[in-house]
Amino acid sequence: MKIFKLAFAVFLIILFHLNSNAATQFSLKQENTLSVKSLHEKEQPTGAPSLRIAYFNTRQGLLGIYESADGKRVLFRSKYTARGNLVATALHYNPDHRKIEQLIDMRPSTRVAQGGINVAGVELSRALKEGAKNNKFDPKQQKKLKNNMGSIANETLMDGIAALYLHLDQIDNKPELSKLIAIFGASRTAIELITGHYNGIENLIAASDESKVKLLSQGCLKGKCLYNGNKFVVHRSGFFDVLSAQKSNVKTKFSKQVSCINNSNNQKAGFKIAGAEDDNNDCHGMCGPGCFNPGNISTPECLGHDNCVQEYGHLQCIFSVPEGCVECNSLVEAIISYLGALFGGGNNGKDEDSIPNEWWDAQ
Numbered sequence: 410m411k412i413f414k415l416a417f418a419v420f421l422i423i424l425f426h427l428n429s430n431a432a433t434q435f436s437l438k439q440e441n442t443l444s445v446k447s448l449h450e451k452e453q454p455t456g457a458p459s460l461r462i463a464y465f466n467t468r469q470g471l472l473g474i475y476e477s478a479d480g481k482r483v484l485f486r487s488k489y490t491a492r493g494n495l496v497a498t499a500l501h502y503n504p505d506h507r508k509i510e511q512l513i514d515m516r517p518s519t520r521v522a523q524g525g526i527n528v529a530g531v532e533l534s535r536a537l538k539e540g541a542k543n544n545k546f547d548p549k550q551q552k553k554l555k556n557n558m559g560s561i562a563n564e565t566l567m568d569g570i571a572a573l574y575l576h577l578d579q580i581d582n583k584p585e586l587s588k589l590i591a592i593f594g595a596s597r598t599a600i601e602l603i604t605g606h607y608n609g610i611e612n613l614i615a616a617s618d619e620s621k622v623k624l625l626s627q628g629c630l631k632g633k634c635l636y637n638g639n640k641f642v643v644h645r646s647g648f649f650d651v652l653s654a655q656k657s658n659v660k661t662k663f664s665k666q667v668s669c670i671n672n673s674n675n676q677k678a679g680f681k682i683a684g685a686e687d688d689n690n691d692c693h694g695m696c697g698p699g700c701f702n703p704g705n706i707s708t709p710e711c712l713g714h715d716n717c718v719q720e721y722g723h724l725q726c727i728f729s730v731p732e733g734c735v736e737c738n739s740l741v742e743a744i745i746s747y748l749g750a751l752f753g754g755g756n757n758g759k760d761e762d763s764i765p766n767e768w769w770d771a772q
Contacts, residue, residue, distance in 0.1 A: 448502040452480035475569030529557035567608040594651040609647030710746035713738030
């Protein structure tokens with residue numbers, strides 16, 4: 410009997426340990442019935458963040474809800490219009506106002522309305538362009554965004570964007586599929602650039618599988634960053650960067666180092682190389698942190714930024730470029746070009762795409 414009691418006690422301890430681990434582990438779920446109405450569900454702390462996906466394909470777009478360990482929720486939705494424009498929104502339920510509110514609004518310009526990527530009354534592309542032109546960001550716009558980012562809803566938004574990158578990275582293996590997520594990631598990078606407030610991803614790392622965290626850490630060369638995924642880098646400051654390459658093993662006309670395609674460290678870490686046709690394709694100039702390039706986007710500014718980072722490193726190339734850097738661009742200039750390429754040129758003054766108002770404002 411004593412042996413039985415002891416064995417049963419050990420069983421309970423093991424079961425408790427397993428359940429505790431499960432309760433603190435990030436979960437990714439398919440939930441076809443998900444909708445904006447799901448934001449009205451009562452908030453209940455779960456002990457671990459989760460991501461629920463209704464659909465994620467090029468025909469319907471993306472619809473998913475990120476939920477924090479405290480039960481706070483943000484809905485992400487993006488899709489292509491009939492004209493091929495990308496539109497997106499991030500929503501949450503404000504219990505004080507008792508209604509659904511937009512955290513991010515991304516829509517193309519039309520004949521009757523100016524589009525853009527709007528957060529807290531700030532159009533991100535315009536704010537970046539003015540900052541690049543004036544060598545500083547508008548203090549009023551910075552204050553708006555900083556105050557906005559300090560809210561629990563926007564902290565959840567930042568974590569949710571990182572979750573899309575962390576946990577859908579093995580699914581979005583097509584350029585047009587990647588862009589449905591990349592528009593959110595580029596927006597987070599832009600917000601952190603303008604505000605100087607870096608959110609990091611520690612809330613997600615704490616709930617992630619140890620093997621995944623190890624791979625992300627191994628992707629950083631000589632401790633120059635905290636985490637390096639297929640499509641993002643988290644710098645030591647906590648800055649979430651979907652654009653910059655590391656100063657690494659990339660063969661360019663500025664460097665005689667080996668190509669990242671042949672880099673054994675990348676292969677061992679399990680990173681996917683997209684679009685690699687031969688050994689001469691070294692990924693230099695892509696708008697992304699390495700060889701995996703969401704949307705297959707390259708711009709002159711992304712090439713110029715890669716040139717700068719390769720020669721001087723990330724910190725020297727954020728807001729400006731070092732004197733004497735040939736064919737170089739700053740990260741600010743590169744992210745402006747990236748947002749433009751992702752977001753497209755709007756409808757060129759034509760009538761609005763067939764996106765009903767309830768797609769944006771559904772309660």
